[in-house]
Structure formats: structure tokens, C-alpha cells
Amino acid sequence: MSGEHEHVYAVIMAGGSGTRFWPVSRGERPKQLTRILGEETMIQATLARLAGMIPPERVLVITTAAIAAQTRAQLPQLPPENVIAEPVGRDTAACVCLAAGVVERMDSDGVMILLPADQLIQPVDAFQNCLAAGVEVARRECGLVTYGIPPRFAATGYGYVKQGAAADAARGCSVHVVERFVEKPDQATAEGYLEAGCYLWNSGIFTWRADVVLSELARHCPQLTAALEPVRAQWGTERFDAALEAAYQPLEKISVDYALMEKVETIHVVTADFDWDDVGSWDALHAHLDPDAQGVASRGESLVLDCRNTLVFNEDGPLVAVSGMDDVIVISTANGVLVCPRGGSQSVKQVVGELKQRQREDLL
Amino acid sequence: MSGEHEHVYAVIMAGGSGTRFWPVSRGERPKQLTRILGEETMIQATLARLAGMIPPERVLVITTAAIAAQTRAQLPQLPPENVIAEPVGRDTAACVCLAAGVVERMDSDGVMILLPADQLIQPVDAFQNCLAAGVEVARRECGLVTYGIPPRFAATGYGYVKQGAAADAARGCSVHVVERFVEKPDQATAEGYLEAGCYLWNSGIFTWRADVVLSELARHCPQLTAALEPVRAQWGTERFDAALEAAYQPLEKISVDYALMEKVETIHVVTADFDWDDVGSWDALHAHLDPDAQGVASRGESLVLDCRNTLVFNEDGPLVAVSGMDDVIVISTANGVLVCPRGGSQSVKQVVGELKQRQREDLL
Numbered sequence: 192m193s194g195e196h197e198h199v200y201a202v203i204m205a206g207g208s209g210t211r212f213w214p215v216s217r218g219e220r221p222k223q224l225t226r227i228l229g230e231e232t233m234i235q236a237t238l239a240r241l242a243g244m245i246p247p248e249r250v251l252v253i254t255t256a257a258i259a260a261q262t263r264a265q266l267p268q269l270p271p272e273n274v275i276a277e278p279v280g281r282d283t284a285a286c287v288c289l290a291a292g293v294v295e296r297m298d299s300d301g302v303m304i305l306l307p308a309d310q311l312i313q314p315v316d317a318f319q320n321c322l323a324a325g326v327e328v329a330r331r332e333c334g335l336v337t338y339g340i341p342p343r344f345a346a347t348g349y350g351y352v353k354q355g356a357a358a359d360a361a362r363g364c365s366v367h368v369v370e371r372f373v374e375k376p377d378q379a380t381a382e383g384y385l386e387a388g389c390y391l392w393n394s395g396i397f398t399w400r401a402d403v404v405l406s407e408l409a410r411h412c413p414q415l416t417a418a419l420e421p422v423r424a425q426w427g428t429e430r431f432d433a434a435l436e437a438a439y440q441p442l443e444k445i446s447v448d449y450a451l452m453e454k455v456e457t458i459h460v461v462t463a464d465f466d467w468d469d470v471g472s473w474d475a476l477h478a479h480l481d482p483d484a485q486g487v488a489s490r491g492e493s494l495v496l497d498c499r500n501t502l503v504f505n506e507d508g509p510l511v512a513v514s515g516m517d518d519v520i521v522i523s524t525a526n527g528v529l530v531c532p533r534g535g536s537q538s539v540k541q542v543v544g545e546l547k548q549r550q551r552e553d554l555l
Numbered sequence: 556m557s558g559e560h561e562h563v564y565a566v567i568m569a570g571g572s573g574t575r576f577w578p579v580s581r582g583e584r585p586k587q588l589t590r591i592l593g594e595e596t597m598i599q600a601t602l603a604r605l606a607g608m609i610p611p612e613r614v615l616v617i618t619t620a621a622i623a624a625q626t627r628a629q630l631p632q633l634p635p636e637n638v639i640a641e642p643v644g645r646d647t648a649a650c651v652c653l654a655a656g657v658v659e660r661m662d663s664d665g666v667m668i669l670l671p672a673d674q675l676i677q678p679v680d681a682f683q684n685c686l687a688a689g690v691e692v693a694r695r696e697c698g699l700v701t702y703g704i705p706p707r708f709a710a711t712g713y714g715y716v717k718q719g720a721a722a723d724a725a726r727g728c729s730v731h732v733v734e735r736f737v738e739k740p741d742q743a744t745a746e747g748y749l750e751a752g753c754y755l756w757n758s759g760i761f762t763w764r765a766d767v768v769l770s771e772l773a774r775h776c777p778q779l780t781a782a783l784e785p786v787r788a789q790w791g792t793e794r795f796d797a798a799l800e801a802a803y804q805p806l807e808k809i810s811v812d813y814a815l816m817e818k819v820e821t822i823h824v825v826t827a828d829f830d831w832d833d834v835g836s837w838d839a840l841h842a843h844l845d846p847d848a849q850g851v852a853s854r855g856e857s858l859v860l861d862c863r864n865t866l867v868f869n870e871d872g873p874l875v876a877v878s879g880m881d882d883v884i885v886i887s888t889a890n891g892v893l894v895c896p897r898g899g900s901q902s903v904k905q906v907v908g909e910l911k912q913r914q915r916e917d918l919l
Binding site: 214494496497505508509510511512513514515516519521523524525526527528529530531532535537538539541542545546549551554 | 880891913
């Protein structure tokens with residue numbers, strides 16, 4: 192593994208605390224730490240997808256203090272110090288700056304691949320080839336690289352990347368200059384994007400040399416790099432955590448999109464040729480759990496009789512029997528039971544909102 | 556209490572093991588031992604409805620060995636020996652013969668009111684007045700008395716009693732000779748009964764002198780009374796249980812309807828002027844749990860948002876959140892979760908049947 196991908200690092204962003212998979216995901220056990228898709232948790236699968244390309248000692252995980260211990264426990268192959276806990280959430284620019292600083296300290300030629308911990312991606316070989324293409328482009332252009340997914344439908348739940356001028360392909364993957372990033376569109380706009388053919392879903396995966404991103408950050412957010420410089424200097428020492436704690440609290444919350452993506456002149460986008468889904472809701476999950484001919488997918492101890500288009504997900508509750516229902520989502524855990532219609536991701540939001548209002552943080 | 560109702564005994568039949576309220580009711584905790592209707596279990600409510608009319612020492616409960624201990628624990632005001640456990644189920648004729656034998660031994664002038672343990676009846680004063688009317692008729696006619704409920708709709712789930720010639724009223728309740736008992740009708744027949752006006756729902760409550768029913772049984776089922784004679788003789792001694800054990804096993808299974816009701820020449824029916832429901836399904840229960848203007852009724856820790864005509868019953872499971880659903884029944888217990896459509900009592904049956912087939916008796 193010391194050959195082709197030497198100097199390549201992965202930074203897994205794993206600080207999410209979404210409640211879109213309530214009651215399975217909760218504050219103290221967000222989506223990336225759950226087994227909604229199989230035997231592995233999503234973060235375990237994310238690490239496993241890098242195997243053979245990037246060894247564990249070159250993988251960093253940025254997470255939060257609340258879930259750092261669980262995250263380390265789920266990733267025993269990582270050196271524990273590679274799981275870095277942000278003392279408080281300060282949005283993604285701080286996270287990227289912190290990670291880039293550490294990577295650069297570990298390896299001044301380091302190229303880092305930044306990726307979310309909770310996506311579903313396959314197959315592994317196409318994925319790794321595409322990542323390697325991005326590494327090649329990041330080195331070649333000394334710039335920032337993102338990965339775009341050819342849209343399968345007019346999605347309104349994702350941001351888009353508009354392709355500009357074509358650049359040289361890398362490892363069989365087509366590469367373009369990014370003309371612009373666009374926010375989640377409305378339905379009509381999304382349909383226009385799909386038709387136009389030059390818009391890709393923004394995968395949230397990025398690649399760049401650590402020193403390049405640090406200098407871009409120093410240019411566009413000098414106060415951020417300055418504030419995190421003392422932290423970076425302590426990497427590998429026992430004073431790292433204290434430095435992190437001291438530096439993080441006063442940081443401004445800025446997203447990497449705002450801090451970098453919108454400001455950096457030239458960014459390249461590699462067109463992904465792998466299957467990608469950020470599995471953002473129970474509805475999205477349903478499709479990935481092999482529904483039968485009636486559209487019924489079930490996990491855990493369950494009995495589903497005479498149902499259609501139904502998801503029954505029993506994590507660790509008692510047996511769940513669903514009979515004679517159509518288009519319903521039933522989720523059971525030791526923490527709570529959810530019953531809502533399919534297409535009702537909104538329902539989860541309402542339930543979570545109502546539980547917050549009732550100050551039932553014990554359930555969230 | 557020694558005055559008016561002296562010599563009046565109640566026999567509560569509490570051997571049921573229905574699974575129509577699965578997962579709340581189960582083999583080891585049938586409906587009458589559950590709190591589906593409130594703070595009291597149904598058998599506790601049944602006993603409470605007799606208070607002021609029949610003292611606990613004149614109440615017998617006939618149940619099964621499997622649930623006798625729980626039944627005694629729920630009815631601490633009863634002398635423990637008054638809860639009699641049938642060693643095996645031998646249908647209702649054996650149960651009646653056993654109870655009548657015991658009552659007759661306790662009091663040779665005893666009149667017994669036989670009633671199920673799992674019905675919803677109110678108000679208490681009308682109920683007790685009606686029972687007392689039946690006692691009066693049973694004494695006056697030296698015969699069998701049943702209670703009929705004026706039908707509120709064309710029910711197909713109940714048996715019916717057809718009124719014959721009018722007899723003298725008792726305590727303001729009208730009394731008729733029974734022309735015949737009829738089984739659960741189909742819809743068209745039930746509508747005919749409702750229109751005819753002379754058909755009453757068979758409440759399953761009966762009254763008779765213990766010596767009268769014993770002599771009727773001796774006439775129509777001599778082998779039954781003969782077999783139970785040695786048991787009756789041991790009432791009040793420590794050999795009672797052993798005698799019961801020895802006598803019961805070989806008994807033939809015969810229902811009291813077949814053994815008595817269809818054979819005895821003259822039976823009287825008292826028209827009930829109380830509200831009566833045998834609450835035979837989750838759907839039936841829904842109506843009794845004070846649904847709000849949207850038809851939503853919930854019990855236990857639950858969150859019901861934007862639902863209509865929905866029952867959420869959380870016995871002892873974690874919080875149950877139901878959002879955006881219409882016409883659904885959601886039941887949660889530490890033993891299992893059930894989700895089925897309203898009007899889907901059939902669904903419960905299917906689930907229970909399937910669990911049996913899968914040999915999941917641990918859940919039944």
C-alpha cells in the first residue's frame with residue numbers, strides 16, 4: 192500500500208447529529224453510527240470502502256466530543272488519536288482547516304480526500320478509481336477537486352455542480368472546471384438541470400493537497416487558519432486536545448462552501464462513475480433494503496402480512512407485526528416506535544420537533 | 556348486605572385465553588387480566604360492579620390453573636379458595652356444574668349469577684337492579700334466567716335471544732319467556748332481527764338457583780353431575796383440589812348452551828336496561844377510549860400528530876409516535892408491536908395464527 196497512493200489521506204467527517212432516522216438515530220448515536228444498512232455501521236462501511244487504497248493510519252475522523260468514544264469503539268483499526276473530537280461544532284470550514292493542518296503536519300506532501308461518514312457508495316473499485324482520479328487532478332492542477340454524480344432523477348434534496356470547460360480526463364473519469372455550485376433547487380429547476388445534462392449532484396466529497404487548501408483558507412479566512420495554527424503545531428503531542436479546546440470555542444461558524452467553494456477561482460469536478468446515495472430519509476433507505484415484489488422491506492424481528500410498499504425496521508424492540516397496511520413506515524427501537532406514511536419524511540421532522548418542544552431530549 | 560340479596564352468589568367465568576387483544580392479551584394474561592380500559596383490569600371492574608350487592612365471600616371465580624395465581628393477586632378481597640382453577644378446560648357446562656355444586660354446598664338456598672369477567676357494563680345501579688330482577692324471576696319461576704340486551708345495531712358478532720310470551724315484569728325490567736336462542740347471524744339476518752324488535756343480544760349472563768340448575772343438569776347431563784359430585788362433597792376441605800383434578804380430566808367437553816339452554820323447556824329473559832359491550836376487538840375498544848374530535852384515542856406514552864380515526868395504545872413499550880396516519884391501530888407492549896388498519900380485527904387473528912405457525916408461543 193506504500194506505492195501508488197502514498198501521501199493520500201482520508202478525512203471522514205463524522206460530526207453529524209441528524210434525527211432524520213429517529214428513533215434509530217439520536218443525538219448520541221447519529222446516522223453514521225447506526226446499522227441501518229446492514230451489519231456494519233455507516234462509518235464502518237465508509238472506512239471499509241477505503242481499504243486497499245488508504246491504510247488506517249492515514250485516515251482521520253473528525254467528530255464531536257459527545258460521540259468520539261463510540262466512534263473510536265466502532266473503528267478499532269484506527270489509531271485512537273486519528274479520531275479527533277471537535278470540542279464544539281463550528282461548521283465545516285473549521286473542520287476542514289483543522290484536518291488539513293493535521294494532514295500537512297503528518298506529511299507535507301499529503302493529499303486529503305474529505306468525505307462524509309454516512310453515504311452509500313458502490314462498487315468499491317469504481318469508487319477508489321474515481322478518488323484516485325481526483326487525487327491526480329488535485330496534484331496536477333494544484334487545486335481543489337470535487338466529485339459530481341450524474342443525476343438519476345430531478346432531485347430537489349441535493350445541491351448541484353454545474354460543469355464548465357472540459358479538462359483532461361483522469362483514469363478514465365471525465366473532468367471539468369466547475370462553473371458554479373448551486374443550492375438545492377425547486378422541482379422545475381431540478382428538471383431543467385436534469386435536461387441540461389451539465390449539472391451533477393454535489394456528492395460532498397472533495398480532494399486537495401493539504402498545503403493547497405491551507406493556503407486557500409489563509410487567503411480567504413485568515414483568522415481561521417491563524418486561530419488553528421497553535422492546534423496544528425501540537426499534533427502528536429499530549430497538548431493537542433488542550434490546544435484544540437482553547438482554539439475552537441471562539442471560532443466563527445462558517446461553512447466550507449461559503450469560506451472556500453464560492454471564493455476559490457478554479458475548482459475541478461470529477462464525474463463519478465459509482466452509485467451514490469446519501470440515504471437521507473427512511474424513504475430513501477427503503478429502496479436499499481431489497482424490497483420484495485410487493486415493495487415490502489423488513490429488518491429485525493418482524494412479521495409483515497398482506498402489506499404493500501412498506502418498510503418495517505425493528506432495531507432492538509420486541510417483535511413488530513404489521514398486517515394489512517399499504518405505504519407505511521414502521522420503526523421500532525428500545526427508545527421509541529415510529530409509524531408514519533411512506534413519503535412522510537416530513538413526519539419524522541414533526542415528531543422530532545414536537546419531542547423537542549415537550550423537552551423530551553431523553554428520546555432524541 | 557345481609558338483607559335483600561342474602562343467598563345471592565356471583566360466579567365470574569374467567570377462564571378465557573383470547574388473543575384478540577394481542578399483543579396486550581396473551582395466553583398467560585388474557586383480556587380479563589389486562590388494563591385495556593382503565594386503571595382496573597376487566598376482572599377487577601367486574602368484581603367492583605357487584606360491590607354493595609354481593610359481598611366478596613359470596614363471589615366465586617372459575618379460572619384456569621395457568622392464571623389462577625394472577626387472578627387471586629388481582630382480587631385480594633376474595634377468599635383465595637373462592638378462585639377455583641379448572642385443571643383443564645372442559646367447556647362451560649362443566650364450569651357451571653362445578654360452580655353450582657359449590658354454591659349449593661355453601662348455601663342450599665343459593666341463587667347464582669353467572670357472568671363473564673371481561674365485559675364493559677354501566678351504570679352500576681341499573682346493572683345491579685337488573686341482576687336483582689333476574690334473581691327475583693329465577694326464584695319465582697324456579698327456573699333459568701338470562702339477560703338480553705336491546706340491540707343498538709345489526710351486530711353479527713353476538714348471539715341473539717328471541718323473546719316469546721311476556722311474563723310479569725320484575726323491578727321495572729320487562730321479562731319474557733325465551734322463544735329460542737340463535738347463533739351469530741349473517742348481516743341480512745341481523746338486520747331482520749333489529750327490525751323485528753323481539754330479538755335481544757345474548758349477554759352471556761345467567762341467573763338461577765344452584766339446586767335448580769343442578770337438577771336440570773342431572774336430567775340432561777347425568778354423567779356430568781355424577782362425575783362432579785365427589786368434588787362438590789370436598790368443598791371446604793383440603794381434598795377439594797385433588798378431587799377436582801381427578802374428576803375433571805375425563806369430562807366430556809360440552810357447552811352450557813348445548814347441555815342446558817337448548818334442552819330446558821322454559822327459560823326467562825330479562826331485558827337489560829344497562830349499557831353493555833363485550834369489547835371483542837381493538838376496534839370495539841377504540842370507541843370506549845374517548846376518541847377526540849379527529850377520532851384519535853391514545854393511551855400510554857405516545858405522540859399522535861396529524862392523525863384521524865386512530866388508536867394508539869402503548870402499554871409498557873417506549874414512546875410511540877404516530878404521524879400523518881388515518882384509520883390505523885398501533886399497539887405497543889414490551890412483548891410486541893402491532894400495526895394494522897382500523898376495522899382490521901381480522902389482522903390480529905392472522906398475526907396470531909402466523910405466530911402459532913412459526914411456533915412463537917413465547918409471544919402468545
